Every structure is written in C-alpha cells, then in structure tokens.
Amino acid sequence: MSAPLYHLRNQFPALNQPDLVYLDNAATTQKPERVLSAMNRFYREQNANVHRGAHRLSDLATRTFEGARDKVQSFINAPAREEVIFTRGTTESMNLLAQSLGSHLLQPGDEILIDTWAHHACIVPWQQMAMRTGAKLIPIPLTGDGDLDLDAYQALLGPKTRVVSLTQVSNALGKVAPLEVMLPEARAAGAITIVDGAQAVAHLEIDVQTLGCDFYAFSGHKCYGPTGIGVLWGRRELLEQMPPYQYGGEMIQQVSFEGSQFNRLPYKFEAGTPAIAEAIGLGEALAFIDELDRKALQAHETALMERVKAGMAALPGVEAIAGRGHNLGALSFRVEGEHHQDIGILLDQAGVAVRCGHHCCQPLMQALGLKGSCRVSFAAYNSLEEVDAFLSALKEITEFLDD
Numbered sequence: 001m002s003a004p005l006y007h008l009r010n011q012f013p014a015l016n017q018p019d020l021v022y023l024d025n026a027a028t029t030q031k032p033e034r035v036l037s038a039m040n041r042f043y044r045e046q047n048a049n050v051h052r053g054a055h056r057l058s059d060l061a062t063r064t065f066e067g068a069r070d071k072v073q074s075f076i077n078a079p080a081r082e083e084v085i086f087t088r089g090t091t092e093s094m095n096l097l098a099q100s101l102g103s104h105l106l107q108p109g110d111e112i113l114i115d116t117w118a119h120h121a122c123i124v125p126w127q128q129m130a131m132r133t134g135a136k137l138i139p140i141p142l143t144g145d146g147d148l149d150l151d152a153y154q155a156l157l158g159p160k161t162r163v164v165s166l167t168q169v170s171n172a173l174g175k176v177a178p179l180e181v182m183l184p185e186a187r188a189a190g191a192i193t194i195v196d197g198a199q200a201v202a203h204l205e206i207d208v209q210t211l212g213c214d215f216y217a218f219s220g221h222k223c224y225g226p227t228g229i230g231v232l233w234g235r236r237e238l239l240e241q242m243p244p245y246q247y248g249g250e251m252i253q254q255v256s257f258e259g260s261q262f263n264r265l266p267y268k269f270e271a272g273t274p275a276i277a278e279a280i281g282l283g284e285a286l287a288f289i290d291e292l293d294r295k296a297l298q299a300h301e302t303a304l305m306e307r308v309k310a311g312m313a314a315l316p317g318v319e320a321i322a323g324r325g326h327n328l329g330a331l332s333f334r335v336e337g338e339h340h341q342d343i344g345i346l347l348d349q350a351g352v353a354v355r356c357g358h359h360c361c362q363p364l365m366q367a368l369g370l371k372g373s374c375r376v377s378f379a380a381y382n383s384l385e386e387v388d389a390f391l392s393a394l395k396e397i398t399e400f401l402d403d
C-alpha cells in the first residue's frame with residue numbers, strides 16, 4: 001500500500017477482525033470511524049426533526065443536515081444546492097426519475113436508450129414507465145470485448161430518443177463508459193441524459209458540470225457512507241418542470257382539502273422526514289474521500305487491478321470476464337466447469353468475501369452468455385497482500401476441484 005493510504009485501514013473498525021479479506025466493495029463499502037461518529041453524535045447530541053422546530057436543537061439538526069447537502073453540492077460540483085435531492089439510494093433516484101420525468105415527458109413511440117451494462121435499478125423503472133406510456137426501451141449493445149458499441153449507439157440515437165440512461169462504471173465488469181463521447185451525442189440528438197454514478201463516486205472525481213449530463217445519481221453506502229441515503233442531482237430547469245414523486249409533509253407549501261401547493265426545490269422531491277443521520281453520515285463520507293490523495297488512490301487501485309489480473313491469467317481454468325483493457329474497481333471472473341456460487345462459498349471458507357451471481361444485471365449476463373459470475377471489487381483500504389491472499393485461495397480451490 002502506498003504511503004498516503006497506509007493508515008487508512010485503521011480507520012475502518014469492521015476491517016479489524018481476523019480472517020477477513022473484504023473484496024465485495026462494489027456491493028457496499030465499509031464505513032470509516034468518522035462516519036460512524038458523525039451519526040452517533042447526531043443521535044446523542046443533536047437529534048431533532050429538521051426544518052420544522054422553533055427550538056435550538058431543531059435548528060442545529062437542520063443546519064447539520066443542510067450542511068451535508070452543501071458537501072454533496074461541492075463534491076459533485078453542482079451549480080446549486082437546490083439541485084441536490086436526497087433519496088434512499090440510486091434505486092430510489094432512478095424510480096423518482098422514471099416516474100416523475102417519465103410521466104411528464106414520454107409519449108407513445110418515444111425511445112429510451114439504456115446501456116447493456118445497466119443495473120436492474122435503472123432498467124426496471126424505465127421499463128415500467130415505457131409500458132405505461134407506450135414508449136420503447138432500447139438497449140445499447142456491446143462489442144465482443146464487453147464495451148459499449150459506440151457505432152450502434154450513434155445509429156440508435158434519433159429524433160425519437162427522449163432519454164439516454166448510461167452507467168458510468170459497470171458494477172459487474174468494472175468497465176468505464178466513454179461519457180465524454182456519449183453524452184454530447186445524446187444532447188445533440190435532443191435527449192435528456194441520466195448517469196448512474198453508483199460505482200464511480202468511490203473511484204473517480206465527479207464534476208457534473210464537466211460531464212454535461214442532466215441527471216446524476218449515486219448511493220451513499222458504496223462510497224464509505226451509510227445505507228438508506230443517496231443522491232439525485234438534476235438541472236434546475238428540468239426539476240422545476242417535473243411533478244413531485246411522493247406526497248406528504250415537507251414537500252408542500254400550502255394544503256387545503258381543495259388542493260395543495262408544492263414546496264420549492266429540493267424539498268418538492270423530499271416528502272416526509274428525511275434520513276437525517278444518514279445524510280450527515282454521507283456528508284462525512286464525502287469529506288473522507290475529499291481528503292484522500294487522489295493520485296495515490298488511483299495508482300493504488302490500478303496496482304490492485306493489475307495484480308489480480310496477472311494472478312488470474314496465471315491460474316489454469318480461471319478467466320477474467322471483459323478483462324482486456326481498463327477495469328475500474330471491479331472485475332468478474334469464472335472458473336471453467338464450476339458454478340460461481342460454489343467458488344464464492346469456497347472463497348468465503350478461506351476468509352475471502354466476493355460477490356457471486358448476476359450482480360443485478362441479468363440482461364448483461366445474457367448478452368455475455370453467462371448465468372452469473374464471481375466478482376472481486378476494491379476500495380481504497382484494500383492491500384496488495386489481500387489480493388495475494390485471494391489469489392492463493394483461488395489457486396487452492398481450483399487445484400482441489402481439479403483433483
């Protein structure tokens with residue numbers, strides 16, 4: 001581990017246990033002490049509901065909660081804090097978009113383009129809205145290497161394309177989408193663009209203005225924050241036009257039995273008491289990432305990925321999936337003749353936690369001709385020694401199964 005990242009592991013209490021090589025970070029990352037402490041402090045010293053109390057504690061809770069929104073705004077370089085909406089995670093962000101934007105925008109025959117890497121959280125909400133409105137959900141196909149087929153994408157873009165939904169980093173393959181090419185093309189076709197940043201935020205610097213998308217979504221728990229909190233950022237002019245997604249307290253300005261007036265942004269999309277402690281935890285997690293040496297982090301994650309790829313290439317019967325070229329944070333693999341679940345169980349018995357299955361990407365698995373795969377995924381605190389421990393466990397398992 002490089003020097004600037006050396007002390008990281010000590011900050012993660014859950015890593016301090018024997019026989020645990022945690023390589024399932026794309027599912028969820030561990031949480032640093034400062035995130036746990038911030039949430040604990042909120043409940044012990046500041047707990048009150050936000051935006052509504054006339055008392056000191058409520059004022060403090062509101063300021064801490066809204067401070068977390070400011071942290072998100074600066075972390076993704078959003079133009080305005082009102083454009084940052086707290087959700088339960090990427091899944092809720094996508095449901096909000098499909099239901100609110102979809103019902104406002106889609107007409108029969110309209111087209112929604114979505115990449116084949118897409119997580120079910122992106123596919124299913126748009127699929128359901130397409131069924132309701134008569135729009136069509138069209139997948140952007142893959143090349144033989146598992147990359148997005150840019151020629152096919154360009155051919156699919158057209159006057160009927162209303163929405164383009166893209167995964168920034170594939171959770172199953174670790175592939176990174178060429179957003180710098182794809183987003184301007186979508187915009188030129190007049191489409192609204194959505195980026196699923198769930199697997200990007202822990203690894204890449206995010207600047208929604210440079211990206212040039214209309215919406216950006218991510219989950220707190222995949223970037224060292226708590227579960228139950230996520231973000232939807234959107235361009236103000238679009239958010240202003242969209243109807244609310246849920247109704248209740250917080251999201252209204254005026255209510256009578258005859259009708260209601262909705263609140264201003266971002267509260268229009270935040271019905272009910274929000275996940276206050278979780279938002280505060282997320283703000284702390286983003287501050288943790290901000291303080292990392294980004295260059296060192298990138299070099300370290302590249303070293304981990306290169307080591308695991310070289311190690312897998314040397315193991316007979318082990319095949320990295322879509323492992324040619326660049327993989328960021330995650331790599332899928334299979335063992336010839338063996339079920340991915342069996343490999344996962346045997347690795348677990350050796351103290352190595354990986355993910356096995358379809359990774360909530362069944363259409364991707366179908367496109368690759370797979371029932372599922374095993375996946376290793378890294379966070380900043382993983383070490384080369386852990387990669388070696390994984391590789392030696394995998395070697396023992398394949399030799400044992402080969403006997």
Ligand SMILES: Cc1ncc(COP(=O)(O)O)c(C=O)c1O
Nearest residue numbers: 089090091119121171198199219
């Ligand atoms: C790329 C991607 N998108 C969306 C999601 C859904 O995230 P969540 O379950 O936190 O809502 C995940 C989770 O694995 C993901 O990896």
